[in-house]
Amino acid sequence: MTDPTLLTPHVLPALAARGITVPGYLRTSSPGVVHLGLGAFHRAHQALVFDTLLQRGDARWGVLGVAMRSTQLADTLAAQDGLYAVQIASHAGVHWQVGGALWHTCVAAREPGQVVEALAAPTTRWVTLTVTEKGYGPALASLLVQGLAARHSAGLPGLTIASCDNLSHNGRKLQALCADTAEAESPALAQWIRSACAFPNSMVDRIVPAATDKRLAAATQALGVADHAALGTEAFWEWVIERRFVDPSDGEVLAAAGVTVVDDIAPFEEAKLRMLNGSHTAMACIGAVAGLPVISDCIAQPAVHHFVHGLMTHEVGPQLSRPDWASYRDALLARFANPELQHSVHQIATDSSQKIPQRWPPSVAGALRAGHTVERLAFAAAAWMRYLRGSDEQGRPYAMNDPMSSTLHALAIAHAGDAAATVQTLGTLPAIWGEALPHNDPWLARVSHWLAQINQHGMLAALELLSTHKV
Structure with missing residues (x-):
């Protein structure tokens, strides 16, 4: 019945x-x-x-x-x-x-x-x-x-x-x-x-x-x-x-x-993966560590908004072939701020080891080739490495749903107090970063720098430091 x-x-x-x-x-x-x-x-x-x-x-x-x-x-x-x-x-x-x-x-x-x-x-x-x-x-x-x-x-x-x-x-x-x-x-x-x-x-x-x-x-x-x-x-x-x-x-x-x-979806696909998905993964890691549960809470933080806007404007957007990438960026920022969605940072962070290879390394490589800054991408990589420790800055544990979570968590914990050692293990995994970036010492140095700032000052305070960095 x-x-x-x-x-x-x-x-x-x-x-x-x-x-x-x-x-x-x-x-x-x-x-x-x-x-x-x-x-x-x-x-x-x-x-x-x-x-x-x-x-x-x-x-x-x-x-x-x-x-x-x-x-x-x-x-x-x-x-x-x-x-x-x-x-x-x-x-x-x-x-x-x-x-x-x-x-x-x-x-x-x-x-x-x-x-x-x-x-x-x-x-x-x-x-x-x-x-x-x-x-x-x-x-x-x-x-x-x-x-x-x-x-x-x-x-x-x-x-x-x-x-x-x-x-x-x-x-x-x-x-x-x-x-x-x-x-x-x-x-x-x-x-x-x-x-x-x-x-x-x-x-x-x-x-x-x-x-x-x-x-x-x-x-x-x-x-x-x-x-x-x-x-x-x-x-x-x-x-x-x-x-x-x-x-x-x-x-x-x-x-x-x-x-x-x-006839060719590549410009749209590339923009979505690198701008929307890439920004989402970065905010998910930042929010999880800072104790911000949903994306609209993240983007409401001035330092996060400044970071995401700069990430898309200076490090990702200029490489894209989608002609309207700047207006797409502005639409994304408005979408991220929608309070009705309540999009969980932990949902977005799911399977990050499978998603990051599509979302960040191509932008890093392209920016390096063009001589552009990669400071915000390096910060995103550092935020992911801090996220892998499995607890936020208030000491509250969270579950990580990822096929590599056990391995990645063990590596993150093993060197939790040593930014350089963490980056030498997590930043050199070809499965995540491809073949070139694990051997790019200037890139690894910038990731190490920002992970050290996160370790010392906390996630949002480190973002504030990034906002005053000349990039």
């Missing part, structure tokens, strides 16, 4: 009467999209783009949302028939929208056969992925290749398979992962994947904090019913995707919904 106190399809008319945007389309046909990596970001981003297309009468964009391992969210959404509310906050105010593009859910670890069957279904046209940077491994490749093999055997057309994770050249990397895995099974299958399937590079941008009890309570108040999968996000969103589709007309369809379809 349907729970009358839960967000389900039968309450949508009442929500519409409250002025809440709700799905106005039938959700009974087979999904045309399989999404791998069911989580907050997808539901507040691509799923709402697909919702827009569905509202316009294009029934091909319903989604099967696949959680890779966790069963809780998939089952929670199943109980709500895939419905969930999103609180969208901007300077103009807050409004709620119920997303309806998620038609079914399952869990890859629990129901792999259902995922393979969906990938091979005649109605499936697209696959999208948000599995995080660390998810691009054998398990993902095996799952995709099984589905593609079944599709190939059935004589069906290829799929557009769009990675939406923060990886440079994400489409090409995913194509190589799938084709190389298939090669061991069947060279013919590998060739079909390369030729019949499209793997566009893409860049996605929207700040989506993890759900909290406060957000769920706000949803209940706004909706008048319980929503155990409610989310909050900002009004800004961007999806830039390469013009590379199995069905070329998809480009026009997506563009009509606000997606930017281009």
Whole structure:
């Protein structure tokens, strides 16, 4: 029996009467999209783009949302028939929208056969992925290749398979992962994947904090019913995707919904990784150590605001090929300051060892080549090394969610009082910094300098010193 106190399809008319945007389309046909990596970001981003297309009468964009391992969210959404509310906050105010593009859910670890069957279904046209940077491994490749093999055997057309994770050249990397895995099974299958399937590079941008009890309570108040999968996000969103589709007309369809379809996403991808993501990681480390729990608290500190503005203006932006990087910077600073988002610094710091290689070293190397200052990037590196000790400046411990956390924490603790020794261990790891920076003595010296200042004066006081440094 349907729970009358839960967000389900039968309450949508009442929500519409409250002025809440709700799905106005039938959700009974087979999904045309399989999404791998069911989580907050997808539901507040691509799923709402697909919702827009569905509202316009294009029934091909319903989604099967696949959680890779966790069963809780998939089952929670199943109980709500895939419905969930999103609180969208901007300077103009807050409004709620119920997303309806998620038609079914399952869990890859629990129901792999259902995922393979969906990938091979005649109605499936697209696959999208948000599995995080660390998810691009054998398990993902095996799952995709099984589905593609079944599709190939059935004589069906290829799929557009769009990675939406923060990886440079994400489409090409995913194509190589799938084709190389298939090669061991069947060279013919590998060739079909390369030729019949499209793997566009893409860049996605929207700040989506993890759900909290406060957000769920706000949803209940706004909706008048319980929503155990409610989310909050900002009004800004961007999806830039390469013009590379199995069905070329998809480009026009997506563009009509606000997606930017281009021949080369590199300028947008580079700007997002280095400006938004790079600044986020720096603030996450600073905030975690200083005891500032969310990004809006961080950017409200004058020293942090000055630091982030300078980082983007002097050390990152000048290297970028995105023509509007200065206005993008200004938009980012405003977005960071949005108090409604409550974006946890510890959520952002998750998997930092996997994220930093994409976000900081390219900017360091580019600035060094151009003869520009790297003081703020060196401070960011020092802040990360201090963060790895696992406790803030008030002595309160925090958990670090990172595949290298045990190793990195041990190294940080071993030399906690010695900045130079810390940098010689943590600053010379090729897995983090690449091949060149671990041997760049002037760079390591600046990281050591700022870590010593953080050790001696504290995080925010050291930032104040940075602000008076002639850089």
